[in-house]
Amino acid sequence: MAVATFRPNVGALRFSEGSSSSHGGAGFSAFAPNKISFKVGFMRKEDGYSGQRKSIMVTMSSQTPVIDPVSHSSQNSSDSKKKSNETALILIRHGESLWNEKNLFTGCVDVPLTKKGVEEAIEAGKRISNIPVDMIYTSALIRAQMTAMLAMTQHRRKKVPIIIHNESEQAKTWSQIFSEDTKKQSIPVIAAWQLNERMYGELQGLNKQETAERFGKEQVHEWRRSYDVPPPNGESLEMCAERAVAYFKENIEPQLHSGKNIMIAAHGNSLRSIIMYLDKLTSQEVISLELSTGIPMLYIFKEGKFIRRGSPVGPTEAGVYAYTRNLALYRQKLDTMAH
Numbered sequence: 001m002a003v004a005t006f007r008p009n010v011g012a013l014r015f016s017e018g019s020s021s022s023h024g025g026a027g028f029s030a031f032a033p034n035k036i037s038f039k040v041g042f043m044r045k046e047d048g049y050s051g052q053r054k055s056i057m058v059t060m061s062s063q064t065p066v067i068d069p070v071s072h073s074s075q076n077s078s079d080s081k082k083k084s085n086e087t088a089l090i091l092i093r094h095g096e097s098l099w100n101e102k103n104l105f106t107g108c109v110d111v112p113l114t115k116k117g118v119e120e121a122i123e124a125g126k127r128i129s130n131i132p133v134d135m136i137y138t139s140a141l142i143r144a145q146m147t148a149m150l151a152m153t154q155h156r157r158k159k160v161p162i163i164i165h166n167e168s169e170q171a172k173t174w175s176q177i178f179s180e181d182t183k184k185q186s187i188p189v190i191a192a193w194q195l196n197e198r199m200y201g202e203l204q205g206l207n208k209q210e211t212a213e214r215f216g217k218e219q220v221h222e223w224r225r226s227y228d229v230p231p232p233n234g235e236s237l238e239m240c241a242e243r244a245v246a247y248f249k250e251n252i253e254p255q256l257h258s259g260k261n262i263m264i265a266a267h268g269n270s271l272r273s274i275i276m277y278l279d280k281l282t283s284q285e286v287i288s289l290e291l292s293t294g295i296p297m298l299y300i301f302k303e304g305k306f307i308r309r310g311s312p313v314g315p316t317e318a319g320v321y322a323y324t325r326n327l328a329l330y331r332q333k334l335d336t337m338a339h
């Protein structure tokens with residue numbers, strides 16, 4: 001399994017899908033009100049790594065308690081947002097695709113999920129089922145869109161994700177919704193090509209292992225993980241960032257500022273470029289950043305800053321959610337609605 005490495009405000013943190021629970025799921029198990037521990041995962045064999053297993057428990061203290069006591073009556077998420085202008089940002093790399101399964105370089109080739117990828121997307125949905133989502137952004141590729149839609153089938157708020165079609169005046173006109181109530185029960189999904197996986201050029205369709213044997217492990221690792229070295233006639237991560245991070249700053253960040261909770265379902269490299277921006281990673285640090293398929297990552301956007309909160313665990317898993325006060329209030333509201 002891959003490992004995602006972040007340089008948060010305290011120490012160096014690694015977390016991954018590796019976890020003590022039966023069905024995986026990185027995340028938190030709070031031993032004490034202000035302590036969170038993360039399980040470190042290990043590198044993924046099918047990515048051409050040696051499969052060295054590193055699995056240690058990292059404990060870091062958080063400045064605020066993992067979950068604040070939720071006392072007064074539950075406010076709706078917009079009220080609580082107005083007071084603390086805190087919003088949630090969820091990032092999910094798509095579930096396993098048919099070419100991930102075949103260990104082929106995919107890039108911008110538009111392949112669907114495998115059965116396992118569908119299951120990963122549904123599991124990811126369980127893990128974010130208590131976190132507010134007001135808008136969804138995906139890439140233009142089906143594997144990311146399938147992941148978003150499947151994940152949302154598990155959401156407890158039961159709003160309907162609807163892909164926005166404004167590629168032409170007719171598409172916009174023909175997909176209008178003529179009921180305000182129905183609109184309130186829906187979540188706009190914006191598919192943006194700028195969030196597509198980085199274009200892998202002449203590697204697309206090639207087997208990763210065979211390519212490493214042909215060009216050498218180091219050269220392929222440099223093409224795959226370096227910041228500014230593009231694969232033959234493809235995009236470097238830097239070139240991918242020029243479109244993906246620009247899109248995030250121009251279109252998504254203003255929505256977070258306005259109080260919207262956002263989910264982005266995209267790809268290993270387009271998300272690496274966005275996380276590099278969110279976590280202010282250097283071009284050296286981003287080399288070791290790996291994202292597993294279908295593992296949600298949660299950020300809190302507050303006072304113009306992004307605070308990484310790791311990967312929420314599933315509602316049925318042991319451990320306590322590393323929730324903020326607002327997220328705990330939102331979850332309590334869902335609990336109230338469910339009764």
Ligand SMILES: O=C(O)[C@H](O)COP(=O)(O)O
Pocket residue numbers: 104105106107108197200224267268269
């Ligand atoms: O495009 C692909 O092949 C995968 O989405 C990511 O590939 P990578 O792990 O080689 O970046």
